[in-house]
Amino acid sequence: xxxxxxxxxxxxxxxxxxxxxxxxxxxxxxxxxxxxxxxxxxxxxxxxxxxxxxxxxxxxxxxxxxxxxxxxxxxxxxxxxxxxxxxxxxxxxxxxxxxxxxxxxxxxxxxxxxxxxxxxxxxxxxxxxxxxxxxxxxxxxxxxxxxxxxxxxxxxxxxxxxxxxxxxxxxxxxxxxxxxxxxxxxxxxxxxxxxxxxxxxxxxxxxxxxxxxxxxxxxxx
Amino acid sequence: xxxxxxxxxxxxxxxxxxxxxxxxxxxxxxxxxxxxxxxxxxxxxxxxxxxxxxxxxxxxxxxxxxxxxxxxxxxxxxxxxxxxxxxxxxxxxxxxxxxxxxxxxxxxxxxxxxxxxxxxxxxxxxxxxxxxxxxxxxxxxxxxxxxxxxxxxxxxxxxxxxxxxxxxxxxxxxxxxxxxxxxxxxxxxxxxxxxxxxxxxxxxxxxxxxxxxxxxxxxxxxxxxxxxxxxxxxxxxxxxxxxx
Numbered sequence: 001x002x003x004x005x006x007x008x009x010x011x012x013x014x015x016x017x018x019x020x021x022x023x024x025x026x027x028x029x030x031x032x033x034x035x036x037x038x039x040x041x042x043x044x045x046x047x048x049x050x051x052x053x054x055x056x057x058x059x060x061x062x063x064x065x066x067x068x069x070x071x072x073x074x075x076x077x078x079x080x081x082x083x084x085x086x087x088x089x090x091x092x093x094x095x096x097x098x099x100x101x102x103x104x105x106x107x108x109x110x111x112x113x114x115x116x117x118x119x120x121x122x123x124x125x126x127x128x129x130x131x132x133x134x135x136x137x138x139x140x141x142x143x144x145x146x147x148x149x150x151x152x153x154x155x156x157x158x159x160x161x162x163x164x165x166x167x168x169x170x171x172x173x174x175x176x177x178x179x180x181x182x183x184x185x186x187x188x189x190x191x192x193x194x195x196x197x198x199x200x201x202x203x204x205x206x207x208x209x210x211x212x213x214x215x216x217x218x219x220x221x
Numbered sequence: 222x223x224x225x226x227x228x229x230x231x232x233x234x235x236x237x238x239x240x241x242x243x244x245x246x247x248x249x250x251x252x253x254x255x256x257x258x259x260x261x262x263x264x265x266x267x268x269x270x271x272x273x274x275x276x277x278x279x280x281x282x283x284x285x286x287x288x289x290x291x292x293x294x295x296x297x298x299x300x301x302x303x304x305x306x307x308x309x310x311x312x313x314x315x316x317x318x319x320x321x322x323x324x325x326x327x328x329x330x331x332x333x334x335x336x337x338x339x340x341x342x343x344x345x346x347x348x349x350x351x352x353x354x355x356x357x358x359x360x361x362x363x364x365x366x367x368x369x370x371x372x373x374x375x376x377x378x379x380x381x382x383x384x385x386x387x388x389x390x391x392x393x394x395x396x397x398x399x400x401x402x403x404x405x406x407x408x409x410x411x412x413x414x415x416x417x418x419x420x421x422x423x424x425x426x427x428x429x430x431x432x433x434x435x436x437x438x439x440x441x442x443x444x445x446x447x448x449x450x451x452x453x454x455x456x457x458x459x460x461x462x463x464x465x
Contacts, residue, residue: 147386151379155369164365165383168358169390172397179401196400200393211386214303218378 003088004096011100014073021066022104026112029062033116044121051120052181055130056137056174059109063138064163066105067145070097071153071216081220090216091209094150098142098209106138122185129184129194133177136197140173143208150215172200232449235309239442246442250435257428265421277335278422283430284328287437288356291321295363296388299381309445311377314384315367316444320437322360328353348402352395359387 015022036054040046074080083093113134114127122130148166152158180193261279268275295317302310332350333343344350363383370376 147382151366151383152369154375155366155379156371157369161365161369164358165362168355168362168394169386171355172390172393175397175401196397203393207389211382215379215382218375218382 003086004092007083007093007096008100011097012103015100015104021069022108025062025066025105026108028065029058029109029112030116032058032061034119036120048121048185051117051122052126052130052178052185054120055113055116056133056177056181059113059134059138060141060167060170060174062109063105063141063145064166066101067149067162067166068152068158070101070146070149071219072149072158075153075219080216084217084220090213094146094209094212094216095205098139098146098212101146102139102142106134106142109138110134122181126181126185129190130181132194133180133190133197136194136201137173137177140197140201140204141170143204143212144169144173146212147208147215150212150219153216153219173197176200232309236446236449239446243439243442243446246435246439250432250439253428253432253435257425257432261422261425261429265425266419271339274335274338275422277331279425279429281328281331281335282426283433284324284331285353286430287324287433288321288328288353290434291317291324291437292356292359292384292388292391295321296384299384302377302381303385311374311381312445312448313441314381315377316441316448318360318363318367318380320440320444322357322364324433324437325353325357325360329357346402348399351398351402355394355398356391359391363387 033054036050037047040050071080074083084090086093110131113130117127117130145162145166148162148169151165152161155161176193176197180190180197183190183193257279262276265276265279267273295314298310298314298317301307302314329350332353336345337343363380366383367376367380370379
């Protein structure tokens with residue numbers, strides 16, 4: 001458990017000291033969402049209708065941006081091999097790295113999203129459900145993204161490849177995340193969608209670190 | 222079962238067996254294809270509602286079946302490759318992907334051509350169409366990953382994990398797309414309900430399905446033999462280079 005906390009702390013410290021990466025993700029998120037009113041026009045009704053979808057899709061793309069640095073720098077400086085050699089189960093180590101990744105991308109995205117929702121004319125209840133759905137959904141993106149990042153380690157053109165591998169797998173998260181917010185906006189209960197998102201999170205928590213660990217072992221072989 | 226499989230995992234034995242089986246597969250496949258096309262295009266009745274366009278079904282439905290069947294094959298071969306580390310299973314999984322992607326494209330294209338006269342549009346975001354489109358992306362991701370490494374064995378291993386992750390995810394994607402579809406669309410236009418399919422249509426359909434399967438097996442065997450030959454050549458070249 002201490003190794004888990006220590007690894008998580010190390011990754012957080014690295015992310016905070018470099019800083020630019022996390023800020024870049026947020027900047028991308030904000031900028032892309034702000035582009036939409038220019039694309040579809042400033043009409044409040046249209047913006048309110050497409051708001052949940054726009055926010056979720058852009059959050060998804062922003063989360064993809066930071067994935068290539070998840071294991072690459074560790075592979076380059078050799079610390080990945082040390083991680084594989086530690087007596088701790090590799091999947092626990094992967095989980096720690098995913099947690100650190102979520103704290104530096106998924107969580108900031110969730111915190112910025114309500115402000116952007118305001119720009120897209122979303123009401124208060126929708127905003128609350130949006131935060132809830134992002135809190136449940138973005139960890140799944142980090143976990144699935146870790147699988148893709150580990151598989152693509154050492155490949156050519158990593159960035160585009162990871163997106164191609166991971167984006168189709170994230171479709172269920174997108175569907176239930178948007179459906180929850182849409183339900184809240186239509187005065188229906190968002191509960192079933194949030195429960196399904198929770199189920200996806202639990203399944204991803206159980207399975208993704210395992211697959212990522214297998215992929216990492218191959219990468220350092 | 223595992224023991225027999227290990228016996229055929231020997232590349233020499235596999236090559237001998239594949240060489241013997243392949244002409245039969247090609248011959249039977251072409252015969253079934255010609256028979257199925259003849260029965261389907263000339264002999265089967267036109268649908269009372271859909272008219273002649275219903276004949277697209279004889280290509281579309283088997284292609285859609287194959288799209289799923291090949292993915293299942295690929296996942297199975299990947300599991301075998303990961304568990305027993307058979308090099309042949311790696312080669313099989315790797316060569317399934319382009320064929321599966323091809324069948325998926327045929328299913329999507331023929332579906333689109335069928336959709337135009339039937340629903341008046343080339344594409345609807347129907348649950349089934351959407352899932353098949355996602356399946357195509359899974360195939361493309363797999364192909365891109367396998368070919369993205371300088372070392373082919375590394376690519377095959379990474380691909381094996383991806384195929385298994387995809388096979389776990391595919392039912393979830395299918396379920397969520399169904400859910401999404403019922404939320405967003407009113408009653409779907411496409412329902413294959415009505416009376417059960419008549420024998421005059423079922424026979425060509427089944428013949429075409431058998432033909433597609435046999436053609437898939439033939440192409441897979443050809444590709445696998447080509448890949449084994451390619452690896453032999455590479456090894457020989459390396460050995461030759463080391464000597465000279």
